[in-house]
Amino acid sequence: MPDLPSHLWYSITSLGGAGMTLPLAFAIAIWLAVGYTWRMAVGWLLVLGAAIGVVTVTKLAFLGWGVGVRELDFTGVSGHAMLSTAVYPVTLFLMLLPVRPAVRLLGVLLGIAAGIAVGLSRVVLSAHSPSEAVTGCLVGALAALVFVRMAWRLEPGKLSALPVTASMMILAVLMHGVHVPTQRWVTHIALKVSGHERPFIRAKWKATRDARPAASPLSQTRNTLAPPSSSEV
Template identity: 45%
Template sequence: MISWLKLTSFGGIVVTAPAAAAITAWLMMGRAWRLAAWWWVLFIGGMALVVATKIAFIGWGLGIRVLDFTGISGHAMRATAVYPVLFYLVLLRTAPLVRMLGVTTGFGVAIAIDISRVVIHAHSISETVAGCVLGGLISLVFLRSAASLKAFPVSRGVLAAGLLAVVAASCLKPVPTERWIEDVALALAGHDQPFTRIGWKPRSVHFQSY
């Protein structure tokens, strides 16, 4: 049985960012240029909002103490945005019911990843729910826009290679994006130490992987 730590790795940026790029490339292969651009706007916009909330807390202590909220979970946002869309495109040439089941499965995978963030104590429930809602909105808005997308042929070899790439990427060492965000936040705020959840005041801390 897959462990929670292994499951959470599928929401990491080393997996989901290439997957998001693959979705863009896939749409471009089908000459869906505007849809590809729209997907990128939605995904990058979601990423920007995640980073903004983290910088706001790390640099200035802006959060919601009663909800234990210090920033939107990036893992939860990316997983819920990427996997439903990925399943939809993989099943684009199948019957509508099959595509719907695929999207549902994508959401199921994403929610399992979201739950893992709470189980391993990487995020609070409020932070994970915020990421799940944001990612869900991104995927639903995109899928609504893609409702009229015509099916286009994709080699099974390409699909297999893509799936293998996702699994392989989940085994890579996490990128220290949380440390990079901390550095940016401290530079912008002019502080020597970040705000942390404990005490809601500047204090040295080891961050989880973004």
């Protein structure tokens, strides 16, 4: 792993937070609708929504029922890795749409590299296992490439690079570090759907193959799970 100060890793990991990536994703949709068609904007949101759905389902499965892969230390796809690897390539693609295809492709690859850096930061900061970060990067990159393939032949002249780039950079500066409690929301949904009082956490899940929680001191006939995890999506 690169030997960077911890505050730099936290700065990198914050690039994948929903508070920053989702506003950029909606800005992409707005520019697509303004410069091209609502169909293209909706297509982008549907592709990203499918990727978000994959993350959400895997996290609900673990938090609510303890479904994961112990051999890979996998408890759910990393949301930070997925969002950054999906959003940044498309952001750069849109910003570079007026330039020649080779430069546009380079921007997409740089965006994927940025997402991989975020995924690496999640592992370094012990927020996710390598398998969770890798799957997050793969799901996000797939979403980005699917949309880029759909939009590759868009007419370049319909959007000016300057306002698109300026808006994206201003939005990124304003939203950097903004926290959205996605993990809390997913945990709440998992508990509501599963009927459990507390979510599964990694440590207890890894310690035993018996996924059933210990008896609650308040009720010997009901099961409880370990305390909530403090890690981010």
